[in-house]
Every structure is written in C-alpha cells, then in structure tokens.
Amino acid sequence: MRLTVLTPSFGKQSNTPRARADELGLDLDYRTENHPKSGSDLIETISGAEAVLVGLDRINAEVLAACPDLKVVAKHGAGVDNIDLDAAAAAGVRVVNTPGANAESVADLTLGLLIMGARRIRAAEDSLRTGEWGVFFGSQLSGKRLGILGFGRIGREVAKRAAGFGLSIAAYDPYVPDEAIAEAGAEPQDLAEVVAGSDFLTLHLPGGDEPLLDAELLATMPKGAGLINAARGGLVDEAALATALESGRLSFAALDAFATEPPAADDPLLSAPNLIATPHIGAYSDIANANMGTWAVEDVVRVLQGEEPRFPVA
Numbered sequence: 001m002r003l004t005v006l007t008p009s010f011g012k013q014s015n016t017p018r019a020r021a022d023e024l025g026l027d028l029d030y031r032t033e034n035h036p037k038s039g040s041d042l043i044e045t046i047s048g049a050e051a052v053l054v055g056l057d058r059i060n061a062e063v064l065a066a067c068p069d070l071k072v073v074a075k076h077g078a079g080v081d082n083i084d085l086d087a088a089a090a091a092g093v094r095v096v097n098t099p100g101a102n103a104e105s106v107a108d109l110t111l112g113l114l115i116m117g118a119r120r121i122r123a124a125e126d127s128l129r130t131g132e133w134g135v136f137f138g139s140q141l142s143g144k145r146l147g148i149l150g151f152g153r154i155g156r157e158v159a160k161r162a163a164g165f166g167l168s169i170a171a172y173d174p175y176v177p178d179e180a181i182a183e184a185g186a187e188p189q190d191l192a193e194v195v196a197g198s199d200f201l202t203l204h205l206p207g208g209d210e211p212l213l214d215a216e217l218l219a220t221m222p223k224g225a226g227l228i229n230a231a232r233g234g235l236v237d238e239a240a241l242a243t244a245l246e247s248g249r250l251s252f253a254a255l256d257a258f259a260t261e262p263p264a265a266d267d268p269l270l271s272a273p274n275l276i277a278t279p280h281i282g283a284y285s286d287i288a289n290a291n292m293g294t295w296a297v298e299d300v301v302r303v304l305q306g307e308e309p310r311f312p313v314a
Contacts, residue, residue, distance in 0.1 A: 001026045001304045003297065004046050007055030007076045008032040010293050013286045017293025024301045036082075043067065051300045054082070056261070061087035072303040074296040075313070077102060077283055078153070079232065081207045085314040095314040096299040098292045100153045105288035107157035109281065110202055110230050111165075113254035115141070116276055117226045118200065120252075123274070139199070139226075139251070142166030147198030148186065149212070150205035150231065151176045158202060159186050170194045173205075196220040200228065207232030215240035219249075226252045230282045233258035238269050245272040256282050 003026055010032075011017045021028055031045045036056035043066045046052050051072045052059075059073055064087050073083060075097040088095050116122055119138035127134040146162045148155045151173035159169050163185055171186040171194065178188035195201060195217055205212065213227075213236045221227070227250060229236055238259055244250045254276040255269075261280060263270060270277065283292065299309040 001051070001301060002029055002049070003027070003051045003053055003074075003300050004029045004031055004049040005053045006031055006035060006037060006042075006045070006057045007053060008035050009055060009284065009289065010053060010076055010296075012289055013284070014290035014293065016290040017297055020294045021297045024297065026297060026301055039063075046070070051304060053296055053300070056082055059083045059088070061090075064088060064091045064093060072096065072300055072309075074098075074300050076292050076296055079206050080313050081232065083313075089314045093314075094303045094309065094312065096296065096303065096309045096311050097313050098295040099311055101291035101295055102283035102285075102288035103153040103157045105285035106154045106204075106230050106282035107161055108285070109256060109278070110154075110158050110204075110228055111161045113228050113230065113256065113276055113278070114146075114162075114200055114202070114226070117228070117252035117254045117274070120274075122276055139224075144168070144199040145170060145197060147171070147189075147194040147201045149173075149191070149194060149201065149203045151181055151184070151186065152204065154231075155204040156184050158204065159184055167200075170198060192217070192220065196222070198222070198225065200226045202228040203231045203235050205231055205235060207234040209234075211235060211237040213237060213241075215243075218244055221250065223249055224251045226250065226254070228254045230256040233261065238267075242269045242272045245274055248273075250274070252276065254278075256280055 005028055038058040042063055048069050050069055053074045053076055055076050061084050070093050072094045078097055078099045080097055120136040124136040144167055146167040146169050148171040151171040169186040170189045171181045172191045181188040215237050218240050252274040256278045257280055302309045
C-alpha cells in the first residue's frame with residue numbers, strides 16, 4: 001500500500017503519523033513541492049496513485065477522470081471545499097477527512113487573534129519597538145458580545161474559551177439545531193442578527209463560491225467591531241473589508257485565511273490599518289499535526305483494505 005502525500009504539513013511537527021504509517025505497512029510517497037497543486041500539474045503528480053493525501057490541492061472532475069487508479073482521497077484537515085465530492089462519488093473514489101483533529105488548535109489561535117485585536121497588541125508593540133511609549137486603549141472582553149458564524153467543532157471550542165473571558169455568545173449555523181447551540185451556551189440567531197449585534201465576529205464555516213460577508217452585510221456590523229477569520233478567505237469580501245478598516249468602521253480585522261494564498265505583496269488589504277495577518281497557521285500545532293496525519297493514515301489503510309473508514313465524507 002502506498003500513499004502519495006501532497007501537503008507539506010504532514011508530519012511536520014510530529015513523527016507520530018509517519019510511525020503509524022510504518023506500523024500499518026503504508027509506504028509514503030512525498031510530492032510536496034509547489035503546494036497546492038491543481039490541473040495538469042496535479043494529474044501528472046498523482047497519475048497511477050491509489051491514495052493521495054491533500055491539503056489545499058484541488059481535486060475536481062478533470063483530475064478524477066484522469067486518475068482512474070485512485071481509490072481514496074484523504075484531506076489533511078476538515079474542510080473539503082477543494083474536493084468535488086459529487087465527482088468523487090461518481091468515480092467511485094472515497095473521500096475522508098479528519099474532523100475535529102485541529103479544532104482546539106484553530107480555536108486557540110482564534111482567541112489569540114481576538115485578544116491581539118481587542119487590546120491593540122500589535123500596534124502597541126510596534127510603537128515600543130520604534131522608541132515610543134504610547135497609550136493604547138483597547139476593548140475589555142468581559143461584558144461584550146462574540147458572534148460565531150459556524151458552530152461545528154471549531155465554533156464550539158471557540159465558544160468554550162470565550163465564555164471563560166466573560167463574553168456573551170451568539171451563534172449562527174444553518175446545519176446545527178437551535179437546541180444544540182443553546183445547550184452549548186450560545187444564543188442561536190440568524191445570520192443578519194449575529195452580524196449586526198456582535199462586538200466581535202469570528203468565522204468558522206466552509207468556503208463557498210461567493211463571500212458570505214459581502215459589502216452590504218459588513219456594513220451592518222457595529223461601528224468599532226472586530227472581525228476574525230481563521231476559516232476560508234473567500235468568506236469575506238476582502239475589498240470591502242479593506243474599506244471598512246480604512247474608514248475606521250471596524251476597529252480591527254485578524255485574518256488567518258485569504259481568498260488567494262499567499263496574497264500578493266501589493267494587495268491593498270495588507271496595507272489597511274489595524275489588520276493582523278497570519279499565514280493560515282490555525283492547524284499548525286503539535287497535537288493537531290499529530291492527529292490529522294495519524295487519522296488520515298489510518299483511514300487510508302482502512303479504505304485500501306476494503307474496510308469502512310472512520311471519517312467518511314463521500
């Protein structure tokens with residue numbers, strides 16, 4: 001059995017996934033250069049492979065049709081918006097992911113970004129490093145409202161952490177019953193209510209073809225609110241976000257995801273005031289890295305041996 005590894009983050013911080021692969025008799029074929037891959041480059045790389053482990057590599061109908069030997073596509077993470085699930089099902093290719101493997105890691109980063117933005121930590125540090133000793137008033141978290149868009153595993157972990165800081169929590173998720181949201185300590189609301197009523201807003205939804213937070217919806221956020229996106233860059237109209245930061249309507253935005261990754265050096269968003277930006281590091285913790293790689297390896301072996309995977313997507 002052989003697994004073609006496309007994502008460079010596999011086993012990056014933990015040797016556990018590689019050790020588990022050895023234990024299960026799974027050979028690892030690393031093809032991690034030029035990630036993410038798509039189109040002809042991807043087809044050439046995985047031609048003849050039975051199993052592939054992807055990060056943000058785009059597995060579409062064209063790729064699946066050109067790779068008839070493929071039996072399983074494993075996502076090194078939870079979001080599978082880069083995989084055409086219908087085309088995979090039609091081709092008889094199993095798709096597995098690792099839901100929850102990085103939930104706590106992403107939630108930790110989300111709270112870190114929230115605190116950085118609310119307390120203006122980046123601006124204060126920059127001031128100190130340039131020889132100044134400025135006064136930087138920020139927002140205390142307790143008594144404020146945190147809106148969570150997407151109340152799956154990551155959203156719930158964020159809610160748990162936020163409650164410890166005294167934040168009240170509102171949540172929107174079209175796939176989670178209101179009762180389940182309420183039981184987790186959040187107030188279920190519709191999308192417009194959460195956006196318009198939150199001092200801080202954080203996104204934990206899969207990406208789509210169009211931004212969820214377009215210019216019109218962004219304009220309904222309270223003046224001085226803060227936005228955190230550690231999910232998918234395409235969820236936010238980035239041009240409208242840059243305008244909201246330039247005008248001062250938003251006090252800060254903290255982004256771990258961009259519509260194009262990496263963003264261009266001259267992207268206007270990167271020069272907008274009060275922007276905190278990190279290079280999609282949400283899942284890059286020691287425990288998350290061990291979990292994602294190990295769970296993916298185990299499910300690949302299950303599929304190749306004709307067994308039902310633990311985390312099937314399609």
